Amino acid sequence: MMITLQLFGRFREFSPSPEIALDLPGIATVGDFRAAFDDWAQSNWPGYRPALLQSAAIATDSSLLRANSPLPADGRLAVLPPVSGG
Amino acid sequence: METSPRVACHVVDIADGRLDPAAAIEFVSDDAFGGIDVFIGRVRASSHGRECVAVHYDMFDPLALTVFQRTVAQALAKYGPKAKGYVAHAKGKLAVGDLAVVVAFGTPHRDEAFRGCRDIIEAVKHEAPIWKREHFVDGVTEWSEGCSLCGKEPESGDSPVADEAAPSPAQTMHAAFRALG
Numbered sequence: 001m002m003i004t005l006q007l008f009g010r011f012r013e014f015s016p017s018p019e020i021a022l023d024l025p026g027i028a029t030v031g032d033f034r035a036a037f038d039d040w041a042q043s044n045w046p047g048y049r050p051a052l053l054q055s056a057a058i059a060t061d062s063s064l065l066r067a068n069s070p071l072p073a074d075g076r077l078a079v080l081p082p083v084s085g086g
Numbered sequence: 087m088e089t090s091p092r093v094a095c096h097v098v099d100i101a102d103g104r105l106d107p108a109a110a111i112e113f114v115s116d117d118a119f120g121g122i123d124v125f126i127g128r129v130r131a132s133s134h135g136r137e138c139v140a141v142h143y144d145m146f147d148p149l150a151l152t153v154f155q156r157t158v159a160q161a162l163a164k165y166g167p168k169a170k171g172y173v174a175h176a177k178g179k180l181a182v183g184d185l186a187v188v189v190a191f192g193t194p195h196r197d198e199a200f201r202g203c204r205d206i207i208e209a210v211k212h213e214a215p216i217w218k219r220e221h222f223v224d225g226v227t228e229w230s231e232g233c234s235l236c237g238k239e240p241e242s243g244d245s246p247v248a249d250e251a252a253p254s255p256a257q258t259m260h261a262a263f264r265a266l267g
Contacts, residue, residue: 054236055234057235063149064238078149081232082231083216084232085175085214086127
């Protein structure tokens, strides 16, 4: 499945673009995406550590997604590391 | 999400303008209100004992606005349907002294004004998708540690975050960043 992933916070360190396109075959849920993206990041991002993704939430423009949530049809996701507003 | 004339939420890019506490007070003012509480968050010159010269705020705008609106709506439900609430948060690179966030809550009496304002700023800090990168005087920049949103997912897809805070989100965050080394 083609995923368009928006990067925020510490995830921006790994890419010159705030948004990346990923072709991750065989994924249907957010949990599937987490596992596939973790594998991809470990292979493609020097310095990436799985703990960063483990502490991050996966979201659409309007909602946080649970691990068993189906992926949105448009493939648009955001990865949200721990937040620090205010 | 349904909008209300009693709720105002804004994201302001520092390149476009600055936060305006007077606008916040004006929005939550009402002849029926005897109490208005305002919280202003501004960039300070030190962080964990290090001299800070600027803070860059990164934000996921659409979800942040959804969280702001839901948070104010919850405060209205809790402290009175006649209350009014306002949230504005800046994004971009802010200098020391710049305003980062303004929250205002107006109600007939002071106790509800204090409580509503406090509830809203705590939710903004702990639940809104906003990230702070601190710029130190020695040229070093670091992302601020924060609160993990993991465990705050709604049971269904119709709410931006869970109604109840996850157990010890700060502990979850600190454990995660210790693991990062």
